[in-house]
Amino acid sequence: MSMVSAGASQIGRSLPRLEGRAKVTGRAEYVHNLRLPGMLYGKIFRSTVAHGRIRRIDTAAARALPGVFRVVTGEDICKVIPNPYYGPAFHDQPILALDKVYHVGQPVAAVLAADPHVAEQAVQLIVAEYDELPAVYDEVEAVTSKAVVHDELKPAGAFADLKHLQGRKNTNVALDYHLRRGDAEGALAQADHVFEHEFRTQQVMHTPLEPFVSVAEPRENGITIHSASQGPSFVRVEIARLLGWPENKVRIKVPYLGGGFGGKLYIKLEALVAALALIARRPVKIALTMEEQFYQITKHAATLRIKSGVSKDGRITARKCEVWWNGGAFADVGPRVTQKSGFSACGPYDVDNVHIDSYALYTNLPPAGALRGFGIPQLCWAYESHTDMMARALKLDPIEFRRRNLLRDGRPQATGTLVHDTPLEKILDRLAVRLNWGAPFDRGNGTVRRGRGVAIGFKAVISPTTSMAIVNVSADGSATVYVGTVDMGQGSDTAMAQLAGEVLNLPAESITVVHSDTDVTPYDMGTLGSRSLYHMGHAVKTAAEEALAKLRALAREVGLPEGTNVPVAELFRRKYGMQAGNVIGTGSFVPSYTPPEPGTGLTTNVTPFWMAGGAGCELEVDTETGHVRLIKLVNVADAGRQINPRIVETQLSGASIMQLGFTMSERMDFEAGQMTNASLADYKIPGLHDLPRVIENEAVESYEPSGPFGAKGVGETATFAVSPAIANGIEDAVGVRLMQLPLTPEAVYRALRAAHGTPLGEE
Amino acid sequence: MIPFELAEPRSLKEAISLLDGADETVRPIAGGTALMLMMKAGVFHPTRLIALRYVAGANAIELAGDKTLRLGALATLGALERTKGLRDAFPVIAQTLRTLSNVRVRNVATIGGNLAHADPHMDLPPVLAALGAQVTVAGPNCERTVAVENLFAGYYETVLARNELIAQVSVPPLGSKRAAYVKVTTRSADDWPALGVAVVIDAEGRNVRRADVFVSAATEKPTRLKAAEAALRGAEADETNLKRAGEAAASEVETMADPQGSASYKKELVRVFVARAVRKALGLGDAQGRAG
Numbered sequence A: 001m002s003m004v005s006a007g008a009s010q011i012g013r014s015l016p017r018l019e020g021r022a023k024v025t026g027r028a029e030y031v032h033n034l035r036l037p038g039m040l041y042g043k044i045f046r047s048t049v050a051h052g053r054i055r056r057i058d059t060a061a062a063r064a065l066p067g068v069f070r071v072v073t074g075e076d077i078c079k080v081i082p083n084p085y086y087g088p089a090f091h092d093q094p095i096l097a098l099d100k101v102y103h104v105g106q107p108v109a110a111v112l113a114a115d116p117h118v119a120e121q122a123v124q125l126i127v128a129e130y131d132e133l134p135a136v137y138d139e140v141e142a143v144t145s146k147a148v149v150h151d152e153l154k155p156a157g158a159f160a161d162l163k164h165l166q167g168r169k170n171t172n173v174a175l176d177y178h179l180r181r182g183d184a185e186g187a188l189a190q191a192d193h194v195f196e197h198e199f200r201t202q203q204v205m206h207t208p209l210e211p212f213v214s215v216a217e218p219r220e221n222g223i224t225i226h227s228a229s230q231g232p233s234f235v236r237v238e239i240a241r242l243l244g245w246p247e248n249k250v251r252i253k254v255p256y257l258g259g260g261f262g263g264k265l266y267i268k269l270e271a272l273v274a275a276l277a278l279i280a281r282r283p284v285k286i287a288l289t290m291e292e293q294f295y296q297i298t299k300h301a302a303t304l305r306i307k308s309g310v311s312k313d314g315r316i317t318a319r320k321c322e323v324w325w326n327g328g329a330f331a332d333v334g335p336r337v338t339q340k341s342g343f344s345a346c347g348p349y350d351v352d353n354v355h356i357d358s359y360a361l362y363t364n365l366p367p368a369g370a371l372r373g374f375g376i377p378q379l380c381w382a383y384e385s386h387t388d389m390m391a392r393a394l395k396l397d398p399i400e401f402r403r404r405n406l407l408r409d410g411r412p413q414a415t416g417t418l419v420h421d422t423p424l425e426k427i428l429d430r431l432a433v434r435l436n437w438g439a440p441f442d443r444g445n446g447t448v449r450r451g452r453g454v455a456i457g458f459k460a461v462i463s464p465t466t467s468m469a470i471v472n473v474s475a476d477g478s479a480t481v482y483v484g485t486v487d488m489g490q491g492s493d494t495a496m497a498q499l500a501g502e503v504l505n506l507p508a509e510s511i512t513v514v515h516s517d518t519d520v521t522p523y524d525m526g527t528l529g530s531r532s533l534y535h536m537g538h539a540v541k542t543a544a545e546e547a548l549a550k551l552r553a554l555a556r557e558v559g560l561p562e563g564t565n566v567p568v569a570e571l572f573r574r575k576y577g578m579q580a581g582n583v584i585g586t587g588s589f590v591p592s593y594t595p596p597e598p599g600t601g602l603t604t605n606v607t608p609f610w611m612a613g614g615a616g617c618e619l620e621v622d623t624e625t626g627h628v629r630l631i632k633l634v635n636v637a638d639a640g641r642q643i644n645p646r647i648v649e650t651q652l653s654g655a656s657i658m659q660l661g662f663t664m665s666e667r668m669d670f671e672a673g674q675m676t677n678a679s680l681a682d683y684k685i686p687g688l689h690d691l692p693r694v695i696e697n698e699a700v701e702s703y704e705p706s707g708p709f710g711a712k713g714v715g716e717t718a719t720f721a722v723s724p725a726i727a728n729g730i731e732d733a734v735g736v737r738l739m740q741l742p743l744t745p746e747a748v749y750r751a752l753r754a755a756h757g758t759p760l761g762e763e
Numbered sequence B: 001m002i003p004f005e006l007a008e009p010r011s012l013k014e015a016i017s018l019l020d021g022a023d024e025t026v027r028p029i030a031g032g033t034a035l036m037l038m039m040k041a042g043v044f045h046p047t048r049l050i051a052l053r054y055v056a057g058a059n060a061i062e063l064a065g066d067k068t069l070r071l072g073a074l075a076t077l078g079a080l081e082r083t084k085g086l087r088d089a090f091p092v093i094a095q096t097l098r099t100l101s102n103v104r105v106r107n108v109a110t111i112g113g114n115l116a117h118a119d120p121h122m123d124l125p126p127v128l129a130a131l132g133a134q135v136t137v138a139g140p141n142c143e144r145t146v147a148v149e150n151l152f153a154g155y156y157e158t159v160l161a162r163n164e165l166i167a168q169v170s171v172p173p174l175g176s177k178r179a180a181y182v183k184v185t186t187r188s189a190d191d192w193p194a195l196g197v198a199v200v201i202d203a204e205g206r207n208v209r210r211a212d213v214f215v216s217a218a219t220e221k222p223t224r225l226k227a228a229e230a231a232l233r234g235a236e237a238d239e240t241n242l243k244r245a246g247e248a249a250a251s252e253v254e255t256m257a258d259p260q261g262s263a264s265y266k267k268e269l270v271r272v273f274v275a276r277a278v279r280k281a282l283g284l285g286d287a288q289g290r291a292g
């Protein structure tokens, strides 16, 4: 039995992206381009204070503006959604502010008008008065601060491990996660050397070039939401919960995304447009400006304290990590970051005695969530800077020191889960080769000094999560794959087609991928954390295998012998008398998982697979100005078996460039909770001229036995190690150590001056 | 956006008559690249904009036989960049334009708007000031000439009255002098500069007869550094004297803090980059003007 035979394997093909042509010719669908008959535009009036009780919202002038359809406040929302609080971990975020505001930029009211310019103008006519409350901005201060962001913690029902926080008062700690393995205190006391350092990272933004956008369309019997969302299934569940409707009355449709990076997960604008559409009884669209994105969701700033005991022979015997995550005003998925990444705070090292405390904090800043790496880049910044500092102090080669301590397959990670199929050492070896580590290195002279650095990190894919898929073989033998995975630029449609094509023996480009319409595509937990290729990939493979089995059964049914080469179309013709019917295979996947023990955080099965990535760089520092110029950046990663090597490479280079921005220039600046650089003119992402002359990307030979055709995820891997590799390179070049991101020329220059005993004045 | 009147005069005279000396919500608009951003950000709400783009002949560019450069205020930066002979006559302008925003902006942004906007982070004002350029200012009753050096009154402020327009910019020939502009960015390459240094040097080999040194971006307006100029006058551009010029520059300059850097850091940048700009102009040191 054969269809249009693929001939060659679909796995390992560098197939160009299926949607590439539509995108570059401007034909791909985006929510920004969607206009519905009778649609109103919503514009948001935002809080100007960081923490306050709302005394009065005066919307009269806005309402009186010709062309304004309606002005909506939090109280109006309550009429359609009586309990309008949402959030994946805590139900702490109101659709529009009710009695209190928690951060500058929080939505307080919305104006609806047929003309977005009128709505925008009306927003400027709204006046709100607040009784300001004491506010807290720093994550460490938030632990003990008298200013308390939320009066009471409201964990969402979904997570069993948050139940004990229900109703807790007088605290900014949204979650505290603890891991205790061995006896860290004891081992530290006995260690030959003890090192302790504190690192910080700054708050940054995802900066998808397509800002957040959602459209809600009330229907006779339900509601349709078109949204640039990475997690349509979650959005459906949450909107259904808010409205008190069954899931099948809520339809979430997602076309392509212009980037997401973890920002477009969970509820963002969807609840607001849904409420507004139900109030107005007309379709409502809200599209944020680039500037407004800074108030929607960000990446956690963090303070990380790390202490290690090292033996005479350079083995790390104990490690104590304390991490404070600045979650901003709403928890979003921060508590997950705190826990699911917190447990790898110790890094990819084999340490017998580990003590981790990881805290999710509320503060009065814009909320923080997941951003490409889910906390790992912050952790890796700390532990890999720390690693280099120790190697330097111990006069050990940094690569050799790492090699001595790396986790090997079969050894337990801090949680007790055995590491498997994670080629950490191979990555380190390849970094050394690509940097020509053993050879003499030109260190520059005069005012230009050269250095190099490496770093390595790893991440456990978040677990347990669920994916479902449908594969439909039509009567002519062509195939369609239905998945909730959102292709936001990472190439998932192409990869899913390759997986299905491999099973069905069809060329991937002949397969149609229908994605993300909750009335059509089955459940998926979300396109996040590099989970889709593995989880959805499994579901697609299983669904395709089921379809294939059904085709074989069909062949038997129409009287054909096993292994027949009669075309699929002929099977359908024989069965149904004409080109009719179809065969449907379904697949679902959820990996096995053992929850950590509450007291110790230990478990034997914390994740189905680990993703490892390293970075190395060569750079030069201008000692007169502190300018750092990257000459070469090397990313080496473990992607399991590569389904599409070209896409793997672009994921690696893209992720590393994104992290380069977070390392060198990006920083949200605040004064008393007010962001002072909320525009791309003053918040600088890297441009082409900021890239290193050479970026090398390599995915090492690797195979994940539990993955579909040996694959594992790769979307975040090249973010992990970039920041510490560069800081390590700077110290190598000029002997100064930066403990805080970003590594701006001024920061480097100040460190140089401080090292010379002539510190630069602060003004 | 609140509706406003858009006037499209055909002559300079008509344009001036539509301006209003007393009303700050009436403004000329040229390329709109700066003004539209202010409108989008809600910091400027016009009642009337006078579009200058249809003013006849206002975009003329002339590079005269004696190498004087005359620019109509409406000449776009892109057209200037593509002017025949510019690279030979004013290599420093050609080079400055290459890293001034991007080709899309340069194709609409005008020289008049670039000067009148008076954002101290702009690249051309210090260059034109150092080159001794002058602007012709047209008002309701008369025309006057103002040196670019004296055009700026402060942060985002010029000496223009509300009913005056920049009509023309004229740059005297560079002759045998040599010039350089150094744009120092501290975040991304396409960021606004933390410091701009423009130098025009009259020298015999390394022996400086006269130097015009202007800094911008670190200061609230393009600023001549007299002490640095004095340190260079009649001096050989060797490392000792360049260092002295840098020291002089750093001690006289009043820097301001902004997201590109603190005031004290910018002072250090001035110290270093005045010397680098001189080296760059004279072809000493490496391509960035760093000591060899």
Ligand SMILES: Cc1cc2nc3c(=O)[nH]c(=O)nc-3n(C[C@H](O)[C@H](O)[C@H](O)COP(=O)(O)OP(=O)(O)OC[C@H]3O[C@@H](n4cnc5c(N)ncnc54)[C@H](O)[C@@H]3O)c2cc1C
Pocket: B027, B028, B029, B030, B031, B032, B033, B034, B035, B036, B052, B073, B074, B099, B100, B101, B102, B105, B108, B109, B110, B111, B112, B113, B114, B115, B116, B117, B121, B122, B123, B124, B160, B164, B165, B166, B167, B191, B192
């Ligand atoms: C993305 C981007 C990047 C940029 N990067 C750089 C950069 O790297 N370096 C740099 O130097 N600049 C940069 N700019 C700024 C750009 O150079 C200026 O916006 C431009 O030169 C202004 O010219 P315009 O014709 O567009 O002025 P407009 O926006 O039309 O006007 C600016 C101001 O000048 C007034 N005006 C205009 N013409 C006249 C006139 N003839 N007489 C009197 N007043 C007048 C207007 O009323 C207004 O107040 C950038 C701009 C953008 C948008």
